[in-house]
Amino acid sequence: MKAKEMMDKDFVYVSADDTIEEVSIKMEASRKFTTPVIDSDKKLIGWITSFDITKGLRENKKFIHEVMSPKEDIKYMHENDPSRLAVLETSDSKLISIPVLDDNEVVIGVIRSFDIVNTLSSLYEVKVSKLYEAMEKQLKGVSWDELMEASAIISTRTTGQRIKPGEYERRIKDSTFGEAIWATGGLERFFVGLIAVGELVIARKVGKAR
Incomplete structure (x- = not known):
């Protein structure tokens, strides 16, 4: 099984120039705890979590780029990577979710712990x-x-x-x-x-x- 077969295509994404308040509302409405940060071409440039949002609001930060983790600091996968890598990454790094990219580095989905558990239960x-x-x-x-x-x-x-x-x-x-x-x-x-x-x-x- 490949990453693209396990990933959730119904994901929320945000921009680095979005305000923290806007994103907090968006994430709360969609009930997502993590979300990719993308550029105008929908390419991954960062990652944001509910913890980052809370910390940013507490420290009076305004924009997502002030609190997000940059791409080079996060774990991500490509669509044709073996899905077992998602299992190992989430286990080793204690991750809630991992973004999935296509060959052009565009974010096309997210693999969440729930997706892994759901897939494994069927197997x-x-x-x-x-x-x-x-x-x-x-x-x-x-x-x-x-x-x-x-x-x-x-x-x-x-x-x-x-x-x-x-x-x-x-x-x-x-x-x-x-x-x-x-x-x-x-x-x-x-x-x-x-x-x-x-x-x-x-x-x-x-x-x-x-």
């Missing part, structure tokens, strides 16, 4: 093997057996319990996404494990080619 009963099948398609040139070998190695490193590729394959065919999250100790650890598998299988592939 809860999906078999883990289906996730691996999707992974196999993304990692072109990598076979299913190579994925299972790498997964068994990562599992052994993580748990300290040796497991063969065949046994690992049997486990994921019987396990759901929800069960895997529980077994690995949380969503973040599950995705970190998947990323480690991808990195290892590619490294092994490159090593064999030399």
